[in-house]
Amino acid sequence: QVQLVESGGGLVQTGDSLRLSCAASGRSFSDYAMGWFRQAPGKEREWLAAISPDGGRTYHTASVAGRFTISRDNGKNTVSLQMNSLKPDDTAVYYCAGGPLYSGTNSPRYDYWGQGTQVTVSS
Numbered sequence: 001q002v003q004l005v006e007s008g009g010g011l012v013q014t015g016d017s018l019r020l021s022c023a024a025s026g027r028s029f030s031d032y033a034m035g036w037f038r039q040a041p042g043k044e045r046e047w048l049a050a051i052s053p054d055g056g057r058t059y060h061t062a063s064v065a066g067r068f069t070i071s072r073d074n075g076k077n078t079v080s081l082q083m084n085s086l087k088p089d090d091t092a093v094y095y096c097a098g099g100p101l102y103s104g105t106n107s108p109r110y111d112y113w114g115q116g117t118q119v120t121v122s123s
Contacts, residue, residue: 002026002112004096009117012086016121020081022096022114030054030074032099033108036081038092038119046092049081050108086121094119 008020020036035050049060049070058070064083072079079096099111 002028004098004112004114006094006096006114006117009094009119011120011122014087014121014123016086017084018086018119020094020117022079024077029077033101034072034079034096034098035108035110036070037095037097040092051079088121088123091120
């Protein structure tokens with residue numbers, strides 16, 4: 001019922017910046033927490049960042065804190081990931097995901113996932 005579509009990936013050089021966007025369909029976007037994940041070939045999926053339904057609280061994993069920033073615009077049904085100072089180790093497929101919270105918690109269910117967008121950082 002909810003569809004997510006990422007865009008903005010591409011081929012960049014070390015030190016460049018890139019902004020990923022995720023467009024959501026449906027009328028429940030403002031009720032959902034949203035997050036960004038990535039997966040490199042042969043590696044486990046890695047959680048990167050999350051944002052509360054109203055955008056008031058954000059969380060970033062230590063490996064990207066200070067370089068990556070998650071944000072959302074509930075009026076446009078979009079969530080973004082600003083990536084600065086990119087490194088070759090950032091090369092991966094990046095996914096947005098979201099969903100309601102588990103009952104009685106502030107933990108997202110991540111029921112809905114986008115198709116992913118490739119980010120490649122060359123040296």
